[in-house]
Amino acid sequence: MRAVVQRVTAASVRVGDRIVGEIGAGLVVLVGVARDDDGHDAEIIATKIAGLRIFDDRSGAMNVAIADVGGAVLAVSQFTLYGDARKGRRPSFIAAAHDDQARPLFDRVVQLLRDTGLQTQTGEFGAEMHVTLTNDGPVTVLLDSRKTF
Numbered sequence: 002m003r004a005v006v007q008r009v010t011a012a013s014v015r016v017g018d019r020i021v022g023e024i025g026a027g028l029v030v031l032v033g034v035a036r037d038d039d040g041h042d043a044e045i046i047a048t049k050i051a052g053l054r055i056f057d058d059r060s061g062a063m064n065v066a067i068a069d070v071g072g073a074v075l076a077v078s079q080f081t082l083y084g085d086a087r088k089g090r091r092p093s094f095i096a097a098a099h100d101d102q103a104r105p106l107f108d109r110v111v112q113l114l115r116d117t118g119l120q121t122q123t124g125e126f127g128a129e130m131h132v133t134l135t136n137d138g139p140v141t142v143l144l145d146s147r148k149t150f
Contacts, residue, residue: 003035003143004082005030005079006053006141006143007028007029007136007141008141009028010026012132014124015130015131015133016125016131021128024120028073028075030050033081033097034078034080034107035097036097038098038146042106045146046144047113051068051113051117056072074114074120075122075124076110077123077130078124080097080103081094083096100126
């Protein structure tokens with residue numbers, strides 16, 4: 002499982018003409034699920050997201066986790082994180098999980114984040130979404146459950 006974590010001052014997800022998820026300060030997390038991922042991968046990613054110390058402390062050092070600043074999470078499913086563009090010009094998405102496998106694992110990440118007490122909004126799984134965000138810093142971190150431990 003992969004995640005792109007972005008520290009933001011605000012973010013929203015729109016599907017058509019309606020906003021389906023919106024947060025103030027916090028994290029936008031794009032989550033991609035691979036064919037060989039399982040519940041353990043979801044736990045690794047959720048634990049890492051909740052514990053990332055990428056918010057500034059009083060001295061300006063990135064040393065504080067999201068819960069400590071009262072931030073929220075906006076999680077968005079993103080199968081293109083498993084796009085492989087090593088050959089040719091058109092990415093292959095063969096490593097990405099199909100919807101029937103990816104949806105429950107994405108939902109598991111969201112539930113685990115909520116279980117930590119984090120306010121967590123989502124996009125709409127499988128929909129054509131428009132994500133608007135203001136990256137703070139900019140701070141962007143890449144996570145991969147297979148490269149975390």
